[in-house]
Amino acid sequence: xxxxxxxxxxxxxxEFEDLYNRAVSSVPGRSTTILLSVKxxxxxxxxxxxxxxxxxxxxxxxxxRIGAKILFPAAEIEAYIKRRTVPAKRQFTATKAWTRRxxx
Numbered sequence: 739x740x741x742x743x744x745x746x747x748x749x750x751x752x753e754f755e756d757l758y759n760r761a762v763s764s765v766p767g768r769s770t771t772i773l774l775s776v777k778x779x780x781x782x783x784x785x786x787x788x789x790x791x792x793x794x795x796x797x798x799x800x801x802x803r804i805g806a807k808i809l810f811p812a813a814e815i816e817a818y819i820k821r822r823t824v825p826a827k828r829q830f831t832a833t834k835a836w837t838r839r840x841x842x
């Protein structure tokens with residue numbers, strides 16, 4: 739494990755975010771991403787950005803506005819997926835016809 743205690747006097751924003759993410763990710767059970775951009779949410783949902791904006795407009799997914807930027811809580815994306823998940827009706831079981839053919 740590398741030493742994260744030494745912080746240089748000056749660093750770029752990207753360097754700071756990298757350092758922060760490495761420090762937070764070293765804590766067990768801690769997620770580094772709390773808010774997702776539209777692009778990140780669309781990747782996680784496997785939907786287009788326009789569809790993600792529509793879900794936000796229809797209040798299917800909660801959003802956080804910071805200035806003009808719309809962000810999506812990662813927990814809300816996961817909750818939306820759980821709400822939209824359809825359980826299987828039944829598990830597949832081999833029938834007699836299948837077992838007679840030697841397929842199990």
